[in-house]
Amino acid sequence: GMQKDFGTPQFRSISQAASYILREEGVSSFWRGNTPNCLRVVPVYALKFGFNDTFKSMVKEPGQTKLTFTQLISSGTMAGLFQACITYPLELIRTRLTLGHAYGAEYKGIVDCTIRTFQQEGFLGFYKGITPTIWSGAPYVGLQMSCYEIYSRNLGKYIEENSKGGGKTLSKLTCGAISGITAQTITYPGDTIRRRMQTDGMCGRPQIYKGMIDCFNQIVRSEGHSALFRGWGTNCLRAIPGAGIQFLAYDTFK
Numbered sequence: 001g002m003q004k005d006f007g008t009p010q011f012r013s014i015s016q017a018a019s020y021i022l023r024e025e026g027v028s029s030f031w032r033g034n035t036p037n038c039l040r041v042v043p044v045y046a047l048k049f050g051f052n053d054t055f056k057s058m059v060k061e062p063g064q065t066k067l068t069f070t071q072l073i074s075s076g077t078m079a080g081l082f083q084a085c086i087t088y089p090l091e092l093i094r095t096r097l098t099l100g101h102a103y104g105a106e107y108k109g110i111v112d113c114t115i116r117t118f119q120q121e122g123f124l125g126f127y128k129g130i131t132p133t134i135w136s137g138a139p140y141v142g143l144q145m146s147c148y149e150i151y152s153r154n155l156g157k158y159i160e161e162n163s164k165g166g167g168k169t170l171s172k173l174t175c176g177a178i179s180g181i182t183a184q185t186i187t188y189p190g191d192t193i194r195r196r197m198q199t200d201g202m203c204g205r206p207q208i209y210k211g212m213i214d215c216f217n218q219i220v221r222s223e224g225h226s227a228l229f230r231g232w233g234t235n236c237l238r239a240i241p242g243a244g245i246q247f248l249a250y251d252t253f254k
Helices: 014-025 027-031 034-059 069-103 110-121 123-127 130-162 167-199 212-223 225-229 232-253
Strands: none
Touching: 014 027, 034 069, 034 110, 034 130, 034 232, 069 110, 069 123, 069 130, 069 167, 110 123, 130 167, 130 212, 167 212, 167 225, 167 232, 212 225
C-alpha cells in the first residue's frame, strides 16, 4: 500500500507519488473512488448553489442590489453546513474507497463499502469525521462563494473590459479558480483532519483518534504543523479547473 502509517509519509512531491502509484498499482488506480465521487458531485453542487441562493435572498435587504461580504459569507457558510450534513455519507464512502487500499482496507465497491461500514461501525460510522467537516467544510463553501462574488465585481470586471473575445467566460473561470484556491488554503487543515478521521477505525481496526482535537494534537505532535497542509499543492491544482468550471457552469445555466 501507499502509506501504512499516518506518521511516516512516503512521498515528497506530486511526481514521486504519481510515478509510485503508476508503477505499483497501474493507471486505473488514479481513478479509484471516482464512481462514488461522480455520484456525490451532483447532489453536492446542486445543494450548495441552491442553498446559497436561498440564504442570499433571505439576508438581502429590501432594495439592496449588492450584498455585503458579511452577508455573502454567512449565506455561503449556511449553504455549506446544510449541504455537508445531507451528503456526508457519500463523502465518507468516497474517501474510504479512494484511500482504503493504502491502509490495507479492500472494498469491492460502493455497496460493499456501505454494508461493511454499517456492520462494523453502525449508522454513526457514516458520520465519522463530520465535526471537522462542519468546522472547515461549511466555511470553505462560505469563503468560496463570497470570494467568487467579490473577485467577480473587481477582477472579473477588469478581465471582461480588457479581453478582446470570450471575456465573460475567462472572467468566470479565473474568478472561480482563484476563489477555490483561496478557500482551500484557509480551510485545508480541517480537510486533513476530516480525511484522517474518516479512515480511522476502518475494517474493524482500533480507532487512533478520540475526536477532532485529539486528531489535531496527534498530527502536530508526531508530524509537525506542516503535516496539516500535506497535499495542499495537489488540491490547489485540482481546484483550479474544478472550481473554475463549476462557477462557469452555474452562471451560464442558472
